[in-house]
Amino acid sequence: MTVALEIAVTSPAGALVARDAGADRVELCVGLELGGLTPSQALVEATHETGIPAHALVRCRPGGFTYDDDELALMEREVRTVLRSGAAGVVVGALRPDRSLDEDTLRRFVDAARSVSAHAEVTLHRAVDHAADPVATAARLAGLGVTRVLTSGGAANAPAGADTIARMVDAAGPVQVMAGAGIRPDDVAALVATGIAAVHLSAKRPVDATGHGGVPMGSGDDGSAHTVTDAGVVAAARRALDAA
Template sequence: MSLTYEICIDSVAGATAAERAGAHRVELCAALFEGGLTPTLGTVRAALAAVSSIKVNVIIRPRGGDFIFDEHEVAAMEHDVALVRDAGAHGVVIGALTPEGRVDRPVTERLVAAAGGLPVTFHRAFDMAADPFATLDALAGLGIDRVLTSGQDVTALEGAPLIAELVKHAGDRIIVMPGGGITDRNVARVAEATGAREIHFAALSEEPSPAVHRNPYPFMGGELRQPEYRRLVTTTAGIASVIQAAR
């Protein structure tokens, strides 16, 4: 069975790299170090303008940390869903839980309604849910199209046994898409072990900043920080190597 490849990206260049490599879809994010946050509307529009043969789904997540959102965060997400929908995004990626680890149904219903019929993916908030099978059933009932999961483990390879059970449990009701730590070294094993039809991965490589003048003293983040003069970029070669390994 042929696989659908979704690439996690944080830039317009990442979208074009994914298109060149033959991927089918991207998940456009900001702040991958935080696990992915809502990108700017300008970035969404620029990415959509830059590609023609690949779908652009947009994550809607206002902050890092847990997936329990207050009324102001929910209002912001609802507004962001509408904005990216109107900008022409092909789908949205959401996730909200209750403190007990169940799907936050009222929030999910609001965001699905705001999507206005666009495909909706429930992101790896799923991996923090208390009961994966009940959660999958709830999401299918709410009209969610797919779930991104590492099988509630560190990586999708380690979580493959649970993912395989989820794929069987889902049937044709909802797509279960493995993601988390997938590389060209393990993608074939993940696909074979899970029976999944779609695969989600990032293909990031370090690239030095083009800055010639560099001040080594100030930094633009917290005490746990990324180097100022190094970038992580999505590469066509990195994506292509995973796709080739899967085949």
Template sequence: MIIEVCAGSLEDCLTAQVAGADRIELNSALHLGGLTPSLATVRLAKQAVTLPLICMVRPRAAGFCYSDREKAVMRLDAQLLLEAGADGLASGALTPDGQLDTSFTAELIALCHSHGAEFVFHRAFDVVKDPFDMAEQLIALGCDRILTSGQMATAPEGRDLLRQLQARFGQQMAFCMGAGISADNVVDLIRETGIAQVHASFKGWALDPTSSGNGVDYSYAQPDHYDLVLADKVTALKKALLEAGLV
């Protein structure tokens, strides 16, 4: 059983470790779905925590169809993150019609493996038309794991597809389910899908009173607050798993 914390800062990484998580996916800009973290954050996180650190490689918000210039940035980001000690990369690239960008994905997978790191195809998987064909292609390319909500807004809503993916491909590919997972639903989801890896942001809010003033407002979602990982939410989920005998 693996609990992966979706972290957006060095502080989140430290919280994840103290709270008993098993792995970290490190991003920036979680409110945009997660973008590439800074090298400074990665280097300091590698010094501060012992958990495996998976780094997002995503240059912008919105979709996953990237220009040649964006791919150049992603290649260099990927190389620098791996050199900084990332234990893996999470990324995903699609063609304009929503198919797998095969050549670029193969390139990123090969780069990861050349550094002894793993490659995770992230929730770009959830917008493709044929998840079974996509899974087969990723297995053929040597992808190590797929992060998915089962092509729904949340994993609880996508549990049927998650179960089918695990049953069909679980011996060839690791799946990690994410989105909408909490202490209240994690046990049922694991038992229903057979997937033993969960990913969540464990989101809370912290006050920054300088977020607004004089008619200017930089806050989002919560006025004058920013998001962060709450240790209590991580420990509550882990407690639910322990009580169910799943860890």
């Protein structure tokens, strides 16, 4: 089985770097430092024009994965919007207060996606790693119309969660399991051995910034550099996958 390489990007420029360095697809979001948030319609359109398949994250706010009715209605609309704007798929997820998978919401997102395109792919994001039992959650996905699940195996990073990821592969059946979080190219071979269908990297590097001159733009603004997609990291991950 060929293991796919997915790169998380926040711009069309990042998508181009990922494409040219050997990625198979990208996950598109904004606010990567917050875990990722829904990209704008224009950002999805511009990234689609690069030619690499882009799966848009649909997450209306940072924080946990239990949402109220207004948030769910907004994300359902965002699912349709990003797909109409050229996304090849969506990346979604929701949990109940008891940290079980919110299957009703996931079905709602899947139905919204397939109402736009019968071929739209749907990925369950790392909400699965906040679930009470990631392996049991993976076992429930086959009947929900989900294409794949992105996971660190419930650990802080995918290499640390490799044993759980292997169990999730066994439990998920036809649903693809994609390892992500804290992956370096040197980790790829060991993760491929778990039976995963894809690896997911942010492959980012900081860009020097002049700072904000002591006038922060928000509580999370420390004046540090923003990040861009590193072609060297993407290419190294591609080589590691090809050699695995």
